[in-house]
Amino acid sequence: MSMTITEKILAQHAGLDEVVPGQLITAKLDLVLGNDVTAPVGIKEFAKFGIENVFDPKKIALVPDHFAPNKDVLSAEQCKVMRDFARKQEIEHYFEVGRMGIEHCLLPEQGLTLPGDLIIGADSHTCTYGAVGAFATGVGSTDFAAGLATGEAWFRVPESMKFVFRGTKFQKWVGGKDLILYLIGKLGVDGARYRAMEFTGEGIAALSMDNRFTICNMAIEVGAKNGIIAPDDKTFAFLEGRARRSYPLVHSDPNAGYMDVQEFDVSEIPLQVAFPHSPENSKPVHEASGIKIDQVVIGSCTNGRLEDLRMAADVLRGKKVHPEIRLLVFPGTQTILRDAMREGIIDTLIEAGAAVSTPTCGPCLGGHMGILAKGERAVSTTNRNFVGRMGSVESEVYLTNPAVAAASAIKGQIAHPEEVS
Amino acid sequence: MGKAFKFGNDIDTDVIIPARYLNKSTPEHLAAHCMEDAGTSFAKQVKAGDIMVGGKNFGCGSSREHAPISIKACGIKVVIADSFARIFYRNSLNIGLPIMECPEAAAGISDGDEVTVDVATGTIENKTKNMKYQARSFPPFMQELIHAGGLIAYIEGRKKNA
Numbered sequence: 149m150s151m152t153i154t155e156k157i158l159a160q161h162a163g164l165d166e167v168v169p170g171q172l173i174t175a176k177l178d179l180v181l182g183n184d185v186t187a188p189v190g191i192k193e194f195a196k197f198g199i200e201n202v203f204d205p206k207k208i209a210l211v212p213d214h215f216a217p218n219k220d221v222l223s224a225e226q227c228k229v230m231r232d233f234a235r236k237q238e239i240e241h242y243f244e245v246g247r248m249g250i251e252h253c254l255l256p257e258q259g260l261t262l263p264g265d266l267i268i269g270a271d272s273h274t275c276t277y278g279a280v281g282a283f284a285t286g287v288g289s290t291d292f293a294a295g296l297a298t299g300e301a302w303f304r305v306p307e308s309m310k311f312v313f314r315g316t317k318f319q320k321w322v323g324g325k326d327l328i329l330y331l332i333g334k335l336g337v338d339g340a341r342y343r344a345m346e347f348t349g350e351g352i353a354a355l356s357m358d359n360r361f362t363i364c365n366m367a368i369e370v371g372a373k374n375g376i377i378a379p380d381d382k383t384f385a386f387l388e389g390r391a392r393r394s395y396p397l398v399h400s401d402p403n404a405g406y407m408d409v410q411e412f413d414v415s416e417i418p419l420q421v422a423f424p425h426s427p428e429n430s431k432p433v434h435e436a437s438g439i440k441i442d443q444v445v446i447g448s449c450t451n452g453r454l455e456d457l458r459m460a461a462d463v464l465r466g467k468k469v470h471p472e473i474r475l476l477v478f479p480g481t482q483t484i485l486r487d488a489m490r491e492g493i494i495d496t497l498i499e500a501g502a503a504v505s506t507p508t509c510g511p512c513l514g515g516h517m518g519i520l521a522k523g524e525r526a527v528s529t530t531n532r533n534f535v536g537r538m539g540s541v542e543s544e545v546y547l548t549n550p551a552v553a554a555a556s557a558i559k560g561q562i563a564h565p566e567e568v569s
Numbered sequence: 570m571g572k573a574f575k576f577g578n579d580i581d582t583d584v585i586i587p588a589r590y591l592n593k594s595t596p597e598h599l600a601a602h603c604m605e606d607a608g609t610s611f612a613k614q615v616k617a618g619d620i621m622v623g624g625k626n627f628g629c630g631s632s633r634e635h636a637p638i639s640i641k642a643c644g645i646k647v648v649i650a651d652s653f654a655r656i657f658y659r660n661s662l663n664i665g666l667p668i669m670e671c672p673e674a675a676a677g678i679s680d681g682d683e684v685t686v687d688v689a690t691g692t693i694e695n696k697t698k699n700m701k702y703q704a705r706s707f708p709p710f711m712q713e714l715i716h717a718g719g720l721i722a723y724i725e726g727r728k729k730n731a
Contacts, residue, residue: 172710189594189634196721215592222592272632272656288634288660290720298724302710337579338626342655371626371654426579513588513631532630534583536606 150401152308153378154344157283157398161266169307169407177207178282179260180295181269183251183509184212186288188229190270193293202237203299209241209260209269210234211251214509219516249481249507252276252365252449257481259390263379264398268292268301273449273531275372278364279357280387281379281398283344286368306373307407308344308400313351317415321565323459324359325451325529325549327351328366329420330412333430341371343407346400351414352377357386358455365450366531369427421527421562422547425535433552436562443526444469444557445538446550447478447505448512451529456550457488461496463554463565469501470560476511476518477504502557514538520545527556570696571619571646574611575680576604578624582636582657585628591635596642603639617644620686622678624650628657634664641666647686649693649704651675662711665719669693669704677702688715 149166151159159167161175182190187210194202202208210230215223234242241260248254252273255261263281267274270292277284287301295301313327332339345367352360360377367375377383378399387395421436423429446452446460457479469475477497479485485507488494494504511518512530520526520539525546528538533545546562555563583606590602604611621640627650628636637660640648647667661668667688674693678684682697691704707715717723 172708185588185591186632186634189638192594193721197725220592226592226594270632270634272630274632286632286656288632288637288656288663290634290663291659294663294720294724304708337629338652338654341626341652368630368656371629373655513583515588515591532581532583534581534630536587537583541606541608 150403150405152344152346152400152404152406153281153376153398154283154308154346154374155305157264157266158303158305167305169305171305172302173305174300174302175266177268177295177299177301178265179207179209179267180292181209181251181255181267181271181274182292183214183271184216184223184227184230185214186270186292188226189289190292190296191229191233193290194296197297199297202296205238206240207299208239208296209255210239211243211248211254212245213248213250213507214513215515216508217245217506247482250449250452250509253452253480253484256280256361257483259387259392262387262391262393262395263383264396268295272368273365275367275375276361276365276449278367278374278376279360280383281377283374283376285374306342306344308346309340310346310348310406310409312349312409312411313347313414314349314411315414316350316354319415319418321419321551322417323549324355324362326417326420327414328363329422329427329430329547330417332366332369332427335370337369337426337428338371343372345370345372345375347375347377353380356455357382358453361453362450369531419549419552419564421552422533424533424544424546427531427533427547433562433564436546437564439546439562440525441473441527441556441561442524443474443476443518443520444553445476445478445511445518445526445528445530446553447480448509448530449480450531451550452478452480452484454484454487456529457484457493458491460550460554461493463551463568464500464558465496467500467558467568469557473557473560475502475557477502478510479507481507511538527553527562529553570683570685573620573622573678573680573682573684574615575622575678576607579626579629580623581630582628582633583630585636586633586639591633594635596638599635599639600642603643612643615643615645618646619644620684621645621648622650622675623648624675625652627653629654632656634660637661637664637666647688649674649678662714663720671702671704674702674704
């Protein structure tokens with residue numbers, strides 16, 4: 149029977165020859181992820197199983213990234229719960245501050261997420277790993293706990309939706325962020341609820357891995373269970389020297405069944421801005437031109453990779469951040485930070501007037517390191533602009549790609565990169 | 570019988586429990602701040618046995634299980650919505666917070682209506698408006714999960730029966 153890549157991965161991990169959408173399965177997990185906010189709740193639940201050890205200390209990743217470096221005493225306690233658990237259970241992939249990064253930048257970089265893998269993470273943006281051809285989905289702390297204990301999780305096999313991006317003539321500065329914001333605008337925040345989103349076409353093939361991670365990262369903002377891109381030569385090149393295991397080659401069959409197929413021409417997709425308070429409020433950047441802002445955030449699991457920082461530096465080189473703007477930059481991992489230093493990107497950003505931080509999720513979810521006051525507006529390369537997401541319930545967040553964010557930081561208002569070049 | 574607290578479409582988990590309160594996960598702490606950013610004094614008014622009603626895509630966004638935990642700890646008996654976002658749906662079943670998908674009830678119930686609910690049969694009765702609604706039934710596996718009281722009790726039960 150013909151199956152999609154998502155169906156094949158689920159079938160293989162459930163020990164079945166085939167699965168069909170709607171089927172409920174129990175599947176074996178290759179990786180179970182938790183962070184300092186979700187893991188402590190899960191660790192408490194794990195204790196209820198009354199078993200001593202996790203199913204496999206090599207298949208668990210724990211990353212203190214949300215409120216770490218510890219933002220207050222309570223957060224310090226939560227990080228400690230996770231650290232103590234990691235030590236007791238001898239969790240191989242526990243990443244301490246100094247070696248940690250934002251989980252969804254870090255785990256692929258470390259070669260822990262591979263094509264054909266089945267991964268759950270107690271973080272909604274776990275869907276990021278679909279960019280390497282894994283089935284990866286966000287779950288809560290109890291599913292995480294059950295995963296720790298049993299190495300398994302239950303799934304309802306999702307219907308697949310295929311999104312074909314035709315052409316390779318991207319408008320200048322347009323990247324993965326613009327494609328996914330554009331798509332969320334078309335579909336709405338529940339347009340792919342419970343579904344698998346498969347991204348394909350020469351437009352996707354032309355994109356770098358960093359851009360592909362951005363696209364799959366935001367599949368959750370359309371309500372999807374997972375986003376996935378079949379592995380190709382770029383994937384294999386990315387995995388070269390990183391992959392810690394061998395991996396299978398999984399692709400959708402030509403006759404696989406999709407509940408919906410939509411096609412887009414990449415040349416028609418302009419730079420996007422998602423207006424408050426939903427990622428689905430995406431519009432071409434010129435419609436936001438002139439909106440005055442107070443803060444710009446560049447980074448996060450969505451846009452904190454090397455190419456994102458490079459894009460921002462290309463816009464900011466030789467320019468200054470507007471006197472009334474705070475520009476905060478959050479590289480995704482220590483490796484990204486060092487690579488950006490070696491390339492002179494960090495120097496360019498600091499010369500322009502940016503504050504560059506150690507990796508943390510901090511401001512993206514209104515945790516720490518850049519909270520907004522009442523009445524303040526931010527442009528951010530993060531993934532959500534819900535009410536109160538980055539601070540006061542009376543603050544506003546506009547989502548963009550790193551080039552638009554950098555241009556806006558220079559201008560003090562939302563701007564197209566051409567306006568500052 | 571409980572009083573309905575009605576919210577709109579796409580209620581996200583940041584609104585249900587803002588991240589600034591996620592540095593502590595006790596149910597009482599989370600309950601005290603439930604729906605704080607929805608601009609209501611819900612957490613102060615809600616009483617045990619009351620009912621939460623939402624529109625489409627209820628519980629979208631972050632995977633934080635703190636969201637259904639906060640709702641359950643408020644004393645909410647059941648959440649009725651037009652539809653639920655998938656992680657919230659899973660989390661609710663996993664922690665034993667009853668949820669019901671029922672577009673008719675989600676549309677028909679107004680804020681403050683007196684409502685009775687039979688979670689087992691899926692029957693919803695709006696006493697204020699004298700209306701009855703029938704929620705969609707869960708697949709058998711999820712019924713077992715609900716019946717067991719959540720995922721961990723379900724897995725433990727399965728081990729005992731094995």
